[in-house]
Each structure stands twice: as structure tokens, then as C-alpha cells.
Amino acid sequence: MSDQERIGGDVVVETLRALGAETVFGLPGQHALGLFEALRRAPDLRVISSRVENNLAFAADGHARALMAANPGGPAPVTPMIVSTGPGALLTLASLQESVAASVPLLGISSQIPVAGLGGGRHGYLHELTDQQASFRDIVKSVHVVRTVSQIPTALREAWESAATVPFGPVWVEIPQDVLLAPTTLPPITSVTASPAPLAPLPELVAEAAKLLGAASNPVILAGGGAARSGAHAELKALSEALRAPVFSTFGAKGVFGWEHPLSAQSWMEDWHSTEYLQNADVLLVLGSGLGELSSNYREFAPRGTMIQVEADLGKLESNYAALGIHADVKLTLEALLEWVPMRESDGRAEAAVAEVLAKVQSRLDSQPVEVERKLIEDIRAAVPEGTQTFWDMTIAAYWAWSAWNSDNAPIHTSQGAGGLGYGLPGALGGAVATGGPVLAVSGDGGAMYGIAELATAVQHELDVTWLIVDDGGYGILREYLTGAFGQSTATELSRPDFVALAHSFGVSATLSSLDNIGTDLGKALRTPGPSIVVLPALLKMFAATHLEK
Structure with missing residues (x-):
């Protein structure tokens, strides 16, 4: 094969x-060689590697989230990711579950065994699955299959x-090995464009929602992750101020409304x-939340008034609570x-109600022995330069951050959508690739071991990431x-390495810190530019979330 001969991978x-696309996250494999040869011949497309496919998918997820946070309301920053057949593809599934739950736009591309081996049966190919598509159908939004080179542009x-x-x-998208390697007479592809259809509300439903909100004496807004993903920051502020409606933010919506x-009743x-305040609203406007387990306070939420739910995911519309549903x-x-909606003059009642709710929250925290945890979140937040994006694993510090982190000028990305370990x-x-850094990662020692190999990735690509490991x-x-x-x-309980020494073995600077420092x-x-680790030995605990007089 000559350097000039174009193939399916091209x-x-x-x-x-x-x-x-300007960046591709990719990890080679035998059946994907045609893709990686094509990437070599495309110097204007940056390739970011990884050590394990699930981490590659998390990195692609972080890349897309960082771009969305940097440009709210802009075009969806679809991030391509390329892996090989079978084991490589399957390792991405847990990460893709998080991307689905958090509505992150990724384009996964997997190789496949040669076309002749597809269609069932067992042909003895390396990495062969009887039906690779079936493993992804119930995880991702859609599966697209290519069987000839000419199908590639349209499928993508x-x-x-x-x-x-x-x-x-x-x-x-899955593409067989022989299709990726096949010589092609197609001319170079330069004109493919994508035009996602906007999902506008039905006018009659908007009119009914406006009527309900206009007549409400105590309207309240619950902003969910869908509000953040749509970039509705300015519109949410304008509506809240027009209605004099308090805004509560779910963990996935942090940053969509000024802290x-x-x-702002915060999160x-x-x-x-x-x-209690949410369920006492006479009209509750829920924006981009399915009111799942966390957002409904573990199903304790029981609205007493009328609910309006705006939701882009049809399957979540009224899936947990009856509402005027607007898809x-x-x-x-x-x-x-x-x-x-009408513009209301401020009489100070809504602002006073918000201040009272927040004062009650603080009073409850003051009554618990959680001074260490509260100060830790304050210290981390104060250390983060303005504009720095942060990525949190499933660890006690992150559980605190879900509620307590001020996301204004310090966006927070977490794996609480699906709740899997290893995201930080x-x-x-991926966030550092998108923004140039610095970015902050936060993990516990358990979650850290899921991604420790990616220190090599940070070094190889010279990524400006500081990793806080709470041990x-x-x-x-x-x-x-x-x-x-159970008592x-x-x-x-886990055996774990000396994280500082391990970091040094990768050529990464590391500091053993303390709660005081x-x-x-x-x-x-x-x-300090480049990758670094800060290890904090600390035994943290969660706050008691439910008020004793409930």
C-alpha cells in the first residue's frame, strides 16, 4: 500500500x-489499523491516546464536557473516539453509560471483523463477537453500521x-477491518455537514405553561442537567427574575444559575x-431533569402543587411525577x-425565602461535626484559579462538592450520572486537551487505582492536570x-501504593499534603504547568442529609 493510495480509513x-472534528481519542487494535494509518496521514487532526479503553472513553467525555462548559449554548462539541473490535470496544461500555446519563455527545467508532465473518456463527476471528452491535444498542443513543466504503460518509x-x-x-459506528483497509476510488470527502434538528416546544403547551406560571403565587424553578446542556444560562436568569421565582439546581445543573x-437556592x-420548599411550590417548573433518585431526595419529594416539566428526553417526561409535560x-x-410570562415587581419575598432556606441548610450543617469536610471544600475552591474546570470521581469529597461547590467560574464535572468509579x-x-489547562481532578484512593496508568498519558501528551487524591x-x-x-x-479496606513515589516513577511531581496545608x-x-499530584491522607465523612424533624 503506497502512502498516496487512499483507503476506507482515509x-x-x-x-x-x-x-x-479537530481531536480524536484513539487506542489502536488489530482490526483498526486502517483507521490509525489514516490518522497518521492527517496531521491536522490531533490524536490523543490512552492506556485503557474505558479511560479513553472517559477522556473523550471530559473533552466534550469541557467544551460545552467553555461555550454554553454553542453547537454540540461531538468528540470522536476510536477503538478496536471486541474487548477494546466492550471496555468502553461503563464509560458510555456515564455519557448517556450525563447527555454528553460522543461519536464512538469501532472496527469489526471482516465482512465475510459477520451475520452470526463463529468464524474464529480474533476479538470476534457474535453480535457486537447488541452490546451497545441499549447503552448508546444509536448504532450505525457500515459494510462498504461508500456508506462511510453518510453513516458518520x-x-x-x-x-x-x-x-x-x-x-x-462499527466498520469492518477489510472496509477500513480497502482501496477506494471515492474522491476526497470535504463537504459532509451535520444539521441536528432543533427540538422546539409546541406553542399551545408554552401558552399553558405561561398561564400557570403567571397565575402562581409561589412559582419555583428546578434547573436540571438539561438546562445546563442546552446553554440556557441567560434565559433561566431572565425567567427567574421575571417571575421572581427561586431557582434550585440539581447536581447536574451546577453553574447554570449564579451561585x-x-x-439562587443553590444545589x-x-x-x-x-x-420541602420545592414541594410546597404552587407551580414548580422543572427544566431538564427527570427527577430521578438524587434530584427527588431519594424519592421523598412529593409535590403538592402543579408541576411543569420541560424535558428533551422523551422517556423521562412524566416518568416519575405527573406534570404538564413539554418535550x-x-x-x-x-x-x-x-x-x-408577565414581569413582576420584586417585593423581596422570594429573596427572603431563599435566604431562609439557605440559612436552615447552614444551621443543620453547623449542628453536625463536619467542620473538616466543609473547610476542605472551601480550601479546594479557593485554590482553584478562576476559569479552571474540575473533574470529580465518586468519592466523599465529590459528594460534598455536588451540594457545596460554587461553580461560578470553576465548572464542575462529575460521574454521578451513572455513578461509576474512575472518572476523575x-x-x-480530556478537559485539559479541550482547554489547554490547568484542570483539576479529584479522586479517592480507590477510584484513583482505576486510572493510575493514565499518568503515562498525561506525561506523554504534556497535559496540565493537577490530580488531588484523598487517601x-x-x-x-x-x-x-x-x-x-450493618455496623x-x-x-x-484497600492496600494501595505510595502515590507520591508512584507519581515520581512516571516523572510527575507529587506532594504529600495535609488538611492544614x-x-x-x-x-x-x-x-505549575504540566501534570502533578497532591496526596491528602484524610478520613472524611458525609453529612446527615435529612432534617431530623422531617
Whole structure:
């Protein structure tokens, strides 16, 4: 094969470039060689590698989230990811589950065994699965199959549009080995474009919602992740101020509404005072949330008034609570509502109610022995330079951050959508690729071991990531859950490495910190270009979330 001879892999790369891709996350494999040869011949397309496919998918997820946070309301930053057949593809599934839950637009591309071996049966190919598509169908938004080179541009365009159509999400394309390697007479592909269809609300439903909100004496807004994904920041602020409606934010919506705004009740979604205020609204406008387990305070939420739910995911519409359901993009719906709802003069009641809720939350925290945890979050937040994006694993510090983190000028990305371990470092690596850094990753020692190999990735690609590892000697959250439920824990205590020494072996600077020095040490690491680790030995605990007088 000459350097000039174009193959199926070149058509894939050309199509991705035409669609707007500038970065591809990829890990080679035997059946995907045609793709990686094509990437070699496309120097204007940056390739970011990884050590394990699940971390590659987390990194691609972090890349897309960082781009969305940097440009809210802009075009969906679909991020391509390329892996090989069978084991390589399957390793991405847990990560893709997180991307689906968090509505992150990824374009996964997998090789396949040769076309002759497809269609069932067992042909003895390396990495062969009887039906690889079946493993992805119930995880991703859509699966797209290529069987000839000429199908590549259209399949990739359709997949890109699917990923970029609200609700955003990951999609999957599989292309056989021989198709990727096949010589092609197709001309170079330069004109493929994707046009995701907008999901506008029905006018009659907008009119009814505006009527309900206009007549409400105590309207309240609950902003969910869909509000953040749609980039509805300005529209949400305008509607809240027009209605004088307090805004509560779910964990997935942090940053969509100003943390210190007088109408911001922030995101203490596991606190009964927040739940009580939400359920006492005479009209509750829910924007881009399915009111799942966390957002409903573990199903304790029981609305007493009328609920309006705006949701782009049809399957989530009224799936947990009866409502006036509007299947639409949040931003487009708020734009329409703003043309209908009346402007109310501020009498200070809503602001006073918000201040009272937040004071009750703080009083409850003051009554618990959680000074260490509260100060730690404050210290981390103070150490983070303005504009720095943060990526959090499933660890006790992250559980605190879900509620307490001020996301204004410090966006937070977490894996609480699906709740899998290992997101922190690889997600941050993708974020650093997107923004240039610095970015912050936060993990526990248990979650850190899922991604420790990616320190090599950080070094290889010279990524500006500071990784905070809170070392409590085990799976801290599960230890607390098991002890709380049964009085003792099992399989939660972990042997772990000397993280500082391990970091040094990768050529990464590392600091062993303490609760007294964490702010200083973290700030210094974040100001120093390149990868670094700060290890904090600390045994943290969760707050008691439910008010005793509930």
C-alpha cells in the first residue's frame, strides 16, 4: 500500500474533518489499523491516546464536557473516539453509560471483523463477537453500521447528527477491518455537514405553561442537567427574575444559575429544607431533569402543587411525577416562555425565602461535626484559579462538592450520572486537551487505582492536570454505607501504593499534603504547568442529609 493510495480509513478521517472534528481519542487494535494509518496521514487532526479503553472513553467525555462548559449554548462539541473490535470496544461500555446519563455527545467508532465473518456463527476471528452491535444498542443513543466504503460518509453524518441532537449523547459506528483497509476510488470527502434538528416546544403547551406560571403565587424553578446542556444560562436568569421565582439546581445543573444570585437556592438537593420548599411550590417548573433518585431526595419529594416539566428526553417526561409535560429543548422553551410570562415587581419575598432556606441548610450543617469536610471544600475552591474546570470521581469529597461547590467560574464535572468509579483523572485529561489547562481532578484512593496508568498519558501528551487524591485507605463511601446499614464493612479496606513515589516513577511531581496545608499545596500545583499530584491522607465523612424533624 503506497502512502498516496487512499483507503476506507482515509474516508473516515476525511469525513470527521468535514464534520468539524479537530481531536480524536484513539487506542489502536488489530482490526483498526486502517483507521490509525489514516490518522497518521492527517496531521491536522490531533490524536490523543490512552492506556485503557474505558479511560479513553472517559477522556473523550471530559473533552466534550469541557467544551460545552467553555461555550454554553454553542453547537454540540461531538468528540470522536476510536477503538478496536471486541474487548477494546466492550471496555468502553461503563464509560458510555456515564455519557448517556450525563447527555454528553460522543461519536464512538469501532472496527469489526471482516465482512465475510459477520451475520452470526463463529468464524474464529480474533476479538470476534457474535453480535457486537447488541452490546451497545441499549447503552448508546444509536448504532450505525457500515459494510462498504461508500456508506462511510453518510453513516458518520447520521451518527454525528444523532449525538448532537438534544438530548445529546454517545453514538456508535462499527466498520469492518477489510472496509477500513480497502482501496477506494471515492474522491476526497470535504463537504459532509451535520444539521441536528432543533427540538422546539409546541406553542399551545408554552401558552399553558405561561398561564400557570403567571397565575402562581409561589412559582419555583428546578434547573436540571438539561438546562445546563442546552446553554440556557441567560434565559433561566431572565425567567427567574421575571417571575421572581427561586431557582434550585440539581447536581447536574451546577453553574447554570449564579451561585450568589439573590434568587439562587443553590444545589442542596439532599437537604430536606430544599425538598420541602420545592414541594410546597404552587407551580414548580422543572427544566431538564427527570427527577430521578438524587434530584427527588431519594424519592421523598412529593409535590403538592402543579408541576411543569420541560424535558428533551422523551422517556423521562412524566416518568416519575405527573406534570404538564413539554418535550423540548430547555433553551428554546425558555425563549418562548419569556414572550408570554408577565414581569413582576420584586417585593423581596422570594429573596427572603431563599435566604431562609439557605440559612436552615447552614444551621443543620453547623449542628453536625463536619467542620473538616466543609473547610476542605472551601480550601479546594479557593485554590482553584478562576476559569479552571474540575473533574470529580465518586468519592466523599465529590459528594460534598455536588451540594457545596460554587461553580461560578470553576465548572464542575462529575460521574454521578451513572455513578461509576474512575472518572476523575481521565475526564480531566480530556478537559485539559479541550482547554489547554490547568484542570483539576479529584479522586479517592480507590477510584484513583482505576486510572493510575493514565499518568503515562498525561506525561506523554504534556497535559496540565493537577490530580488531588484523598487517601482514606479504602472505598470510603461504601465503608460508610455498609457501616451505617450493618455496623461493619466488608471488602472496603484497600492496600494501595505510595502515590507520591508512584507519581515520581512516571516523572510527575507529587506532594504529600495535609488538611492544614491542602489549600497552599493545591494552589502551587495548579499554578505549575504540566501534570502533578497532591496526596491528602484524610478520613472524611458525609453529612446527615435529612432534617431530623422531617
